Amino acid sequence: MTVARTVELEGHIIDSGTMGACFGAVMDMGGEFEVEEFEVGRHKHAETYCRMRVMADTEEELRAILHELNQQGATVADPRDATLEAAPNDGVVPVDFYSTTNHPTAVRVDGEWHDVEDVEMDCALVVEREDGVHVYTKVLNAIEEGDLVVTGETGIRVDPPERPRNGGSGSFGFMQGGVSSERPSASLIEEIADEMRQVNAEDGSVxxxxxPAIVHAGGRDALADIVRAGYVDAISAGNGFAVHDLERDLYGTSLGVDTESLEHPRKGHKHHIYTISEIARLGGIEAAVEEGVVDEGVMYECVQNDVPYVLAGSIRDDGPLPDTITDSIEAQNAIREQAQEADLVLMLSTLLHSVAVGNCLPSTTKTVCVDINPATVTQLLDRGSAQAIGMVTDIGAFIPMLADELLEESYEK
Structure with a gap:
């Protein structure tokens, strides 16, 4: 005896590969499908509609298939309200809780669809009925006993970004991300600069x-200029980036190496720890700037121009700096707040922080990832940040070129 449910797909589902992905998912997971209705859009702006019946041997197998189809944007036909179950304990979700994607999502509560607030992947969905219905994401460690958590697949609608037939909008067209070291860097950098100008003009957030490779590779001064010019609205980094930026100012070195001559000064290997000690003695980065001890660089420009920064620590950090957040949950929450406010994200040569921020971003946030190592870019895309544009190039060349475009003047490192 088989069990079945009917699902619907609508949009540019042929061009974006959504329909094929759904057909493949059903078969790969041991189910069967029957297309009941299929209407193809007949011009480039028209959408395609597909209604199909999905069958499986057991309810458990069908539920797994429906979950996968839901992630692809399929919606159960004739939807019922979402199933809500109270969290049994702090930090504990019901067994069959719905795990979110980073795509725009809506949940059906009391007969109406409600958009999910602060969309983020790998979270639970919580429903509140105070002052109207509100549905929002919550990381598992933030769940409180009694929270109404969405379970199962019923009453949930996911809307993955699609590639329309007209090809999208330049390099930032959705579902056109990917990784290439052969893209015309100059033209792509020009598009990124144009996007940053537009975000700036609309009072958005970059x-x-x-x-740390930004400092090692010689991109620090150019990034500082971009921050000073007002094109970067927030910085997310680790202890290492800030220390190397400050070390460059205090000692002219990065990890003990003179970034101009590439020589190793005497006791240069100690400059890293000396920098941490000096900043701690002064009471932090802002105090060091106010005292005039730090008078250039990215962190200096952040303080001088009221650009907020989050320095998230790790188990490997020396020191760390007094400004570094050493509690991992506190650091995640600080990064999450930055990510939710961002309209454009530049991920500049850092694997761990790129993935961390990428986990907090909705798929509608335009994202550029730049790294000399293609594995950094591919891992970000594989982790779920499909909207990211990947550039495999030297960060020390990319940032000065970006500064040239933004500042409209020749930039010399």
Whole structure:
């Protein structure tokens, strides 16, 4: 005896590959499907509609298939309200809780669809009925006993970004991400600069996710200029980036190496820890700037121009700096707040922080990931940030070129 449910797909489902992905998912997971209705859009702006019946041997197998189809944007026909179950304990969700994607999502409560607030992947969906119905994501460690958590697949609608027939909008067209070291870097950098100008003109927010390689490779001064010019609205980084940026100012070195001559000064290997000690003695980065001890660089420009920054610590950190958040949950929450406010994210040569920020971003946030190592870009895309544009190139060349475009003047490192 088989069990079955009917699902619907609508949109540019042929061009974006959504329909084929759904057909494949059903067969790969041991189910069967029967297309009951199929209407193809007949011009480039028209959408395609597909209604299909999905069958499986057991309820458990069918539920797994429906979950996969839901992630692809399929919606159960004739939807019922979402199933809500109270969390049994703090930090504990019901067994069959719905695990979110990073795509725009709506939940049906009391007969009406409600958009999910602060969309984020790998979270639970919580429904509140105070002052109207509100549905929002919550990380598992933030779940409180009694929270109404969405379970199962019923009453949930996911809307993955699609690639329309007209090809989208330039390099930032959705579902056109990918990784290439052969793209015309100059033209792509020009498009990124144009996008940053537009975000700036609309009072949006550009978040720069920064790795220490920016300092090592010679991109620090250019990034500082971009921050000073007002094109970066927030910085997300680790202890290492800030320390190397400050070390460059205090000692002219990065990890003990003179970034101009590439020589190793005497006791240069100690500059890293000396920097941490000096900043701690002064009471932090802002105090060091106010005292005039730090007078250039990215962190200096952040303080001088009121650009907020989050330094998330790790188990490997030396020191760390007083400004570094050492509690991992607190650091995640700080990164999450930055990500939710961002309209454009530049991920600059840092694998761990790029993935961390990417986990917090909705798929509608335009994202650029730049790294000399293609594995960094591919891992970000594989982790779920399908909207990201990947550039495999030297960060020390990319940032000065970006500064040239944004500042409209020749930039010399």
């Amino acid at each position: 978040l720069a996710v920064c790795g």
